[in-house]
Amino acid sequence: xxxxxxxxxxxxxxxxxxxxxxxxxxxxxxxxxxxxxxxxxxxxxxxxxxxxxxxxxxxxxxxxxxxxxxxxxxxxxxxxxxxxxxxxxxxxxxxxxxxxxxxxxxxxxxxxxxxxxxxxxxxxxxxxxxxxxxxxxxxxxxxxxxxxxxxxxxxxxxxxxxxxxxxxxxxxxxxxxxxxxxxxxxxxxxxxxxxxxxxxxxxxxxxxxxxxxxxxxxxxxxxxxxxxxxxxxxxxxxxxxxxxxxxxxxxxxxxxxxxxxxxxxxxxxxxxxxxxxxxxxxxxxxxxxxxxxxxxxxxxxxxxxxxxxxxxxxxxxxxxxxxxxxx
Amino acid sequence: xxxxxxxxxxxxxxxxxxxxxxxxxxxxxxxxxxxxxxxxxxxxxxxxxxxxxxxxxxxxxxxxxxxxxxxxxxxxxxxxxxxxxxxxxxxxxxxxxxxxxxxxxxxxxxxxxxxxxxxxxxxxxxxxxxxxxxxxxxxxxxxxxxxxxxxxxxxxxxxxxxxxxxxxxxxxxxxxxxxxxxxxxxxxxxxxxxxxxxxxxxxxxxxxxxxxxxxxxxxxxxxxxxxxxxxxxxxxxxxxxxxxxxxxxxxxxxxxxxxxxxxxxxxxxxxxxxxxxxxxxxxxxxxxxxxxxxxxxxxxxxxxxxxxxxxxxxxxxxxxxxxxxxx
Numbered sequence: 318x319x320x321x322x323x324x325x326x327x328x329x330x331x332x333x334x335x336x337x338x339x340x341x342x343x344x345x346x347x348x349x350x351x352x353x354x355x356x357x358x359x360x361x362x363x364x365x366x367x368x369x370x371x372x373x374x375x376x377x378x379x380x381x382x383x384x385x386x387x388x389x390x391x392x393x394x395x396x397x398x399x400x401x402x403x404x405x406x407x408x409x410x411x412x413x414x415x416x417x418x419x420x421x422x423x424x425x426x427x428x429x430x431x432x433x434x435x436x437x438x439x440x441x442x443x444x445x446x447x448x449x450x451x452x453x454x455x456x457x458x459x460x461x462x463x464x465x466x467x468x469x470x471x472x473x474x475x476x477x478x479x480x481x482x483x484x485x486x487x488x489x490x491x492x493x494x495x496x497x498x499x500x501x502x503x504x505x506x507x508x509x510x511x512x513x514x515x516x517x518x519x520x521x522x523x524x525x526x527x528x529x530x531x532x533x534x535x536x537x538x539x540x541x542x543x544x545x546x547x548x549x550x551x552x553x554x555x556x557x558x559x560x561x562x563x564x565x566x567x568x569x570x571x572x573x574x575x576x577x578x579x580x581x582x583x584x585x586x587x588x589x590x591x592x593x594x595x596x597x598x599x600x601x602x603x604x605x606x607x608x609x610x611x612x613x614x615x616x617x618x619x620x621x622x623x624x625x626x627x628x629x630x631x632x633x634x635x636x637x638x639x640x641x642x643x644x
Numbered sequence: 645x646x647x648x649x650x651x652x653x654x655x656x657x658x659x660x661x662x663x664x665x666x667x668x669x670x671x672x673x674x675x676x677x678x679x680x681x682x683x684x685x686x687x688x689x690x691x692x693x694x695x696x697x698x699x700x701x702x703x704x705x706x707x708x709x710x711x712x713x714x715x716x717x718x719x720x721x722x723x724x725x726x727x728x729x730x731x732x733x734x735x736x737x738x739x740x741x742x743x744x745x746x747x748x749x750x751x752x753x754x755x756x757x758x759x760x761x762x763x764x765x766x767x768x769x770x771x772x773x774x775x776x777x778x779x780x781x782x783x784x785x786x787x788x789x790x791x792x793x794x795x796x797x798x799x800x801x802x803x804x805x806x807x808x809x810x811x812x813x814x815x816x817x818x819x820x821x822x823x824x825x826x827x828x829x830x831x832x833x834x835x836x837x838x839x840x841x842x843x844x845x846x847x848x849x850x851x852x853x854x855x856x857x858x859x860x861x862x863x864x865x866x867x868x869x870x871x872x873x874x875x876x877x878x879x880x881x882x883x884x885x886x887x888x889x890x891x892x893x894x895x896x897x898x899x900x901x902x903x904x905x906x907x908x909x910x911x912x913x914x915x916x917x918x919x920x921x922x923x924x925x926x927x928x929x930x931x932x933x934x935x936x937x938x939x940x941x942x943x944x945x946x947x948x949x950x951x952x953x954x955x956x957x958x959x960x961x962x963x964x965x966x967x968x969x970x971x
Contacts, residue, residue, distance in 0.1 A: 408754075408812065427735075449888070459788045462804070463889050470808040474801050477789070481797040485735065561776070562790050 318343065319350040321390035323376060323422070324397030326355035328501065329442070332545045333394060334362040343392065344553035352390060355397065376418035382425035389429065392438045392552050393488075395422060401446055402508060404468040415471035423478055427487040439479065439490040440551045443564060445537055447473040447494065450607035454535070457613050458566060465607055476564040483563050491551040492564030496612075496624075499538040499577075500635040509604045513538065516574070517581055517632055520589035521644065529598035532575035535610040539569040540634040543624040550622055559620060568624040570631065571611025580628030584636075585644060645670065646677040648717035650703060650749070651724030653682035655828065656769070659872045660721060661689040670719065671880035679717060682724065703745035709752035716756065719765045719879050720815075722749060728773055729835060731795040742798035750805055754814040766806065766817040767878045770891060772864055774800040774821065777934035781862070784940050785893060792934055803891040810890050818878040819891030823939075823951075826865040826904075827962040836931045840865065843901070844908055844959060847916035848971060856925035859902035862937040866896040867961040870951040877949055886947060895951040897958065898938025907955030911963075912971055 320337060324330045334353060342348055349367040353359040358373040374381050376397055385393075397418065398404075404411025419441075429435040448456060449465030462473045476492045483490040501514040505526070512529055513536060519526035539547075547567050559565075572580075582590045614622075625631045636642060647664060651657045661680060669675055676694040680686040685700040701708050703724055712720075724745065725731075731738025746768075756762040775783060776792030789800045803819045810817040828841040832853070839856055840863060846853035866874075874894050886892075899907075909917045941949075952958045963969060 461786045461788050464804070464808070465811065465888060467808055467812070470804050473804050477791070477797050477800050477804075481791070481794055484792065485794070561792060 318346045318348050318392070319352070319388065319390045320348055320392050320394070321352045321354070321385060321388075322359075322394045322396065323354045323385070324395070325353035325359035326357050327396060328503070328541065329498070329544055329548075330355065330359065330394075330396050331362075332541050333396075333548055334359070336545050336549065338362045338365040340549075343549070352385065352388065354385060375414075376422060377413045382418075382421040383428075385422070386425040386429050386435075389435055390437060392440070393422075393426075394440045394548060394552070395419065396442045398442075398472075399468070400508070401466055401468040404471065405466055408467060411467045411471060415468065416474055419471075419475045420478060423482050423487070427482060427485075430487045436486070437488050438552055438556075439488045440548055441475060441479050441490060441492045442548070443472045443476050443492045443494045444469065445494060445496055445566070445609045445612070447476065448609055452609055454610040455571065455613040456566070456609060456611065458616050480561065480563045484561055489556050490563055491554075491556060491559065493547050493551050494564060494566045495544055495547070496537045496539040496567060496569030498541055498544055499631060500540070500639075502541065502635070502639045509601050510608075512601070513574075513577070516593050517577060518635065520581060520592040521585055521632070521636065521640065523592070525592050525594055527596045528574065528593050529596055529601040530574060530605055531597070531602070532578065533573055534605055535571060535573045536605070537569045537571055537609050537611045538628075538631065539567065539624045540631045542634045542638055547622055554621060562616075565617040565620065565622070566612040566614045568614040568618050568622055569612065570625055570628060572628050577628050580632055584629055584632045645673045645675050645719070646679070646715060646717045647675055647719050647721070648679045648681070648712060648715075649686075649721045649723065650681045650712070651722070652680035652686035653684050654723060655830070655868065656825070656871055656875075657682065657686065657721075657723050658689075659868050660723075660875055661686070663872050663876065665689045665692040667876075670876070679712070679715065681712060702741075703749060704740045709745075709748040710755075712749070713752040713756050713762075716762050717764060719767070720749075720753075721767045721875060721879070722746065723769045725769075725799075726795070727835070728793055728795040731798065732793055735794060738794045738798060742795065743801055746798075746802045747805060750809050750814070754809060754812075757814045763813070764815050765879055765883075766815045767875055768802060768806050768817060768819045769875070770799045770803050770819045770821040771796065772821060772823055772893070772936045772939070774803065775936055779936055781937040782898065782940040783893070783936060783938065785943050807888065807890045811888055816883050817890055818881075818883060818886065820874050820878050821891060821893045822871055822874070823864045823866040823894060823896030825868055825871055826958060827867070827966075829868065829962070829966045836928050837935075839928070840901075840904070843920050844904060845962065847908060847919040848912055848959070848963065848967065850919070852919050852921055854923045855901065855920050856923055856928040857901060857932055858924070858929070859905065860900055861932055862898060862900045863932070864896045864898055864936050864938045865955075865958065866894065866951045867958045869961045869965055873951075874949055881948060889943075892944040892947065892949070893939040893941045895941040895945050895949055896939065897952055897955060899955050904955050907959055911956055911959045
């Protein structure tokens, strides 16, 4: 089987490729070809015996979507997006990449479907940014989408297109509304949400981290490992059971910053917690106040999506996956 | 002030133009110019002393949106759309007119805003087709959008774009989610929803009408007069009070077909009711089962939108507006 990953050079894309190689197949079928696409050429995952096509491409460029669909991949993971902050700063680029790019892909599949009945599985990553304050807690599955960013708007539109193109029979789509990913590996970055990961990841390796908000801030998290698990489950599950409402809020863990810190204390001790430095930042506090505190995610749980149920588990997953299993 | 109506040749567009001429102004300001646009050239409304530009144009054609925005109209009513049935039959045309056309308009305004600070009021007609079964009754304002038609998908996307472009400050937008319009004047048409109007309009002038569903079917209605009232209120109200959630389910009247018929009996007698012929149609019954039974419309009511509260009033509005006030 042939797997196409668009956005393969990003954190989730790399972890997904590695997981697919480790599993050796998807849903009981062997993978013999992987096409990995991103705006920077993705690295081929280690240990894969099949054919790898690593391609540097911009989905919003003319002809690119058709070129990707031409090989008729069986499963398409569409993870590519300009992130929230950039889509807010560069209006045209955000709409071009996040909306037009997605529509070009879906339209290329539609034309292939009309031409020869091609009908792949399409797994689309959406985001909790499709909702915006004021929000209830927990947010029910049938809550309306009121994004307060252009990124969230573009993701919500992608969801609507995915559902309609699926209803039309052009492809078999599933939209995965990802929680904030925590602990995000790598270096601290300047994303407003970065501190949720920073305050755990940095102290775990003996480094200081800055906490810009108060401990009572509540947010919605899942580990990189669970995020990849959602994508794999979305690519292999029986979609008949999902019906026409194809966009699902994934399960996650709703926790306050204080609860994150107490989990860090249990896993890594007071010494780690002492490395968190409080530096209140009014701007970040204001932004975070509008973010989702947590979802009910009832449908996704019933459909077999699973995630960590304690922050201790999220921290342990990071230690296993990123720190070789030891502190 | 200069008013642009896109979709001016349609039933709502014509009634809106007539109402604006009758009122002589909008929100206390005199109207000195009206631009009326549709795919067939709209007729100039009678009795208007100002300048009328009637223009045959397709909003989805290159350059058309820019041409309309070039004159910097103060208020833009965007009513143009391929209807539900046609958007379902012709996938490409529906997306081209309903999605691309809307986006071209919004983008043309955005570019004008960037160029010289232009910031018109934009009143966009959406539809109850943005929701899809299974639905609660009444549908709350914060219920998620799960369209089951391409038309409903395109309207939902228009709503999301409207809210984001408004949040960005490019224009001051309001989305008006119209109920089914009843009694729709004119001849019986083959739209699946046509019978809701046919069974009242035809008997009122002594003609037979066919009822293809059972009397317990519940649906959501408003008169053409109220629909125009929503658009005028949307064009003149203080939008600061609306906040970022710019798309509102309009008030309407939730009624069963049986309740419609009893209202007809009260207004026009048993003789009129006797002209309704039952001809059950499985296909129409199945389609109608997925339609909205009624909305709470709490926010819209609080914001001053008003509609009829009985079907007797809806029938009387038709007699006044279409039959010269007498049976």
